[in-house]
Amino acid sequence: MKQIDLRSDTVTRPSEGMRSAMYEAKVGDDVYKEDPTANELEEFAAQLLGKEAALFVPSGVMGNQICLNVLTKPGDEVICEKDAHIFQYESGSPAALSGLQLSLVDGNKKGVFTTEQVEPLIRPTSAYYMARTKVIEIENTHNRAGGTINPLENIKEISTLAKKYNLFIHLDGARIWNAYVETGITPAEYGSYFDTVSCCLSKGLGAPVGSIIAGTKDFINEAFRVRKAWGGGMRQVGILASAGLYALKNNIERLKEDHQKAKLFAAKLAQMKNIEIDLDLVETNIVMFSPLNISVDDFLMMCKQNGLLLGTGKVGIIRAVTHVDVSFEEIDKAVGIIAEIVK
């Protein structure tokens, strides 16, 4: 039985077109900056994100962590939302790799925080006995909140606040492409409010591996050094970069379809009496919900036994993520499986 895998959009497999781009890719030694395909990907991505330069990195976690490392010194502080990926899901690496502490903001149900909430958290520069606030981080779309989009007006205000206090502002834009197709706000426009941006090629865009970080040329020169120091210098990486390039050129617009699938799936779940779901949170390709008459563990196990793989979000909450490798028909099947379990 083919399983319907809604655990994440990271489970997507490279398409035939992508695989043939990988097969054809021209390669060189990227540690010498001689891989033509990696260079092309980095130039293309920098343009798309409206930045001077970009760097291909092995993963989203490494992308975020290199950015934070370059922007800070040990003992500095980074302000982020309490459910931010860098806090919840990056294995404590801000502390382990860069000696950072995180200051958490209690965002609203969509993971959005305001300038009124952040300003009091910024530490006075005169207070030598306190950590130095260095970076504000925003995640867009916000994974743990349910793929929600941070309103551009709010991003602008936080960016202005960061400038006022001489702070850097970093975007975890793992799914910035999803925000773009939903709002029409280009990645470059989003990018213009941030010093550094990290975004993923291996989620809804369907590349097998890799993320991009982008910023000024000076920033990327430093990031190149840190990537090497952390063992992320890759050699004939054009094989992978070609998949990323293919993804950026071919797979962004189709993300809209993933959003339609998520909305359809969520609307059907909302009709089930034993499912709790907030449809207001379903803005892109992530659906969070809770079964009311069965434990999360039992629910996940029964789904799996019936050919449906799901994951978890916040405690007690199930996460389903739609993507290119799950069809509308399979979404209907998934609805049927859940209906049987919770009836």
Ligand code: TLP
């Ligand atoms: N998110 C994964 C899991 O880690 C939860 C997923 O399945 O959604 N930023 C954001 C906002 C992310 O959602 C992720 C991955 C990352 C960074 C890290 O990317 P990778 O997994 O490539 O290191």
